[in-house]
Amino acid sequence: MKTYLRILQFAKPYSRFVPLYTLYTILGIIFGLFNFTLLVPLLDVLFGEVGQQEAVAMATGKPEFALNIEFFKEFFNYYFGQVILEEGRGGALLFVCIMIIVSVFLANVFRYLAFRIVGELRAHVVRNMRQTVYERITQLHLGYFGNERKGDLMTRLTVDIQEVESSVVNTLTVVVREPISIIAFFVLLFSMSAELTLFSLILLPISGGIIAGISKRLKRKAQQGQDSLSFILTIIDETLSGMRVIKAFNAEPFILDKFYDQNNRYARIQRSIAHKRDLASPLSEFLGVSVVAGLLLYGGTLVLNQESELSASEFITYIVLFSQVLVPAKAMSSAFSNIQRGLVSGDRVLQVIDTVPQVVDKPNAMVLPAFEDKIELRDVGFAYGDKPVLQHISVTIPKGKTVALVGPSGGGKSTLADLLPRFYDPTEGAILIDGHDIRDYTTQSVRAQMGVVTQESILFNDTIYNNIAFNKTDATEEEVIAAAKIANAHEFIIQTENGYQSMIGDRGGKLSGGQRQRISIARAILQNPPILILDEATSALDTESEKLVQEALTNLMKNRTSVVIAHRLSTIQHADHILVLQQGQIVERGTHEELQEQGGLYARLTQMQLTV
Template structure:
């Protein structure tokens, strides 16, 4: 709660006004028993003084209080809820912004469905919580304090007897609340698991259908759904016990008023008017307690959502710009790996790279080949600093990549991957992602350079064609050429091609390869390739194995040497 409180700061004025309105509604509610007590006392003392004029004056006062109550309630229900929605929006923006800063390692170990549950469902409950939590507890506290003070002026012993029950009720309710919070946390985690399973199944729907896996997917979903039901049943058991306990204390408080109040009346220590006032105040207090009970589920949902929000916010980004980082100027593209060591954080004892030395000159085309697990993709990930080296350093034009601004580094590196990701939107939007603010003419020119303009123009809506979820409405070759156009528009001096053509058919590969050759001109290019035919013209070919760099040189030199590359090339040509 201490960490959540700062989110109220921008809306402090609204919150104070909301609590002021809550105080008005509370005072209006507390005023009624005193009015009834006054009328009863006048009637008991001298019924002739109980005139229609007095009744009308009391009624008029109550009408005024009710009008104030109506206006204050409207403000609380309207502006108060808007304040809660604004806080939810601020937190969601903060959470999404924080997620954008986290490194690849975090997302490699976290299910997207879990993150979606935190961004949407968890924070949705914060709206009600951030509005009602301060309001409900303020009203409850005010009613208890004011009622205690007023009733003490009437009869101190009876007041102490009644209010002695409240702390016991609070302690027991607190124990139930903690149990409810634990079940709500389990519930939230299971929601994330179900979301993750649904997302996984729907995104892989083609695989599911091609392997007739519908029944298996339904069974997996049903299992997660049943687990969710069991958690909710446990949750409602605690809620039922909590509600039953508070109802029992309701009855106990009424019994205390009836027995103690009745005995005090018998011994003339309280008159009937005061006794009636006590009953009305107890009814008011119990109504408040019931409201808190009804709010308990909402309160626990909100608290659980806030806790899960801070769980993510507490994750520190592994990769960020250092303080006072220099902005990397436009580079020529000289890249050096100096005694570089690397191991993934979850497996630090298994090095992927061990004292790697590699020198790539500006404008040079370098191909990385070798069996899987040799560190080809890792090398490419270290240049834009998707991961940090665990030893040695990587430099671009002599600048250690760990000392420069991340945006200025990554802004000068273009990546074309095998698994092309297109955002849900139009073709224009996806190409323009390479340089926000680009004109339509610039986007069209980039598409022409990538060899994509012809097929784009043939579509019904041209550049305004909707590509579908992850570009599902386009072929693999079309998606790849759009991704190349995106890099053309970015115009980086360093280019990384991560098996960009390995998943394409021969015709698509030929078209994409022509686009890549145009894209590579005048840039430093690193290519990861399994099809060795695509990298024969590289300036340097580096053969990587689990033991590091096995050999490097041109295609002709490596073939003449008859080593690891010649063996790989022989296998490829035999295939």
């Protein structure tokens, strides 16, 4: 119930939907009930129960207005009696048939209008929910994505939200309309015969209890099904991303077996869900008809023995009306069965929404002033959970200088670089820009002063132009071309089929590694940030590409403050200051020449590179 109510929060503002939907629903139910109440005069006319004397009695004395069922019944009988007196039984029959057509038409018009409101509500809820999830995903820290399967997140954004729409939001009509319908039916039934209605109420809860038991078992299976589906999407994503490796290792049978196992498991779960869900409708119908049969036997006996206040035509109408109670009851039982899967999907979606970002702006966060003097890391420490990654890091980086981070893998170089743009916040110490603790300023303003070029070129399935102008919508064509020229990318770009408008494929798959990296550098040049973070930007390139990229990086680093992570000597030997990290601590620092003379870890690393 808690999940259901939280999903309904995405329907706000309620004033846009609830009043009109409630009005249309009530009007539709009223005219729907009117159809069945017309059965009594219709049967009376057909069976000759209403004669001249009865018609005169009905048409005598117009009733005074009162807001109750009895008034509307007497009001109708008054005019119906006049029709019989003026038009005869044939005219009365025509009158009743016309009234039935009009009431059915109005009932369905209002039903349609209610469905239109629900359609708008459904689109509104799904849009708001998907936007909220996507927004939360973009707010979460990078470590979250290292712990979660990408396929699982994609399932929550697509399949789970679609399931919420089909299973939960679609049942809003049932949850609102059907209870109102049942209440309206029972009010009318009580007004006709309290004795028979009380008898039926003793039998109805039995079917409700059985359906509730089936629904509980459905929820557990639905959870297993969604977990299995997310695993399938993860396998598909990994297969598409790693197809080159799969083929190179002849691993098609292995990956197929992995997929078949999960696919078969998902199919078994879906069959089990379908069997239980499909049982709800026929079971509720059987139990409902059994109640009607018992009511028919009990009530029919009373009518035959003339022990009931109902006439034969009224009893037939009562049974027809009661049989109609089964329609909303059956719809509710089916809805509660179907809704379990949607509630599981809703829980999975809400888990993402409820995940608290670890990097958040303070309530009074300000915009970071333009970089003027220096970056300072003051006794900085960082840990992933209980595992320390960085310890007691203190360093000052003057404006315009280049600092290189080197050391063995796992030493904390990338983590240290990630702390500068607030991908993470330090767990100890502080990072200051011109004496300002960056945690006191908005992440957007901090990152606006930094450009990042990573080892893996992150490009998007778009044109070369749009990848360079990423998030800089006001960039002119001349500025984009100038950035590409500085990054040594212009020559190869104009040789592509459509130049700057060429599509580069998924993750830039149509380009070579060196070309992708130069586009990444052009993107950073166009942003023109005062601070640069280069994370092993040339380590995955061949010699020729490395030379072109290194020239581009040199152009990019001119007059900028740079933090460079690199292993290659060509990248770091001209740095103003080199920090050697090992096991999360700075073990050596100085210029290239100073560290070589010390003969420590840095000297061994460079010597190993020269002898390779």
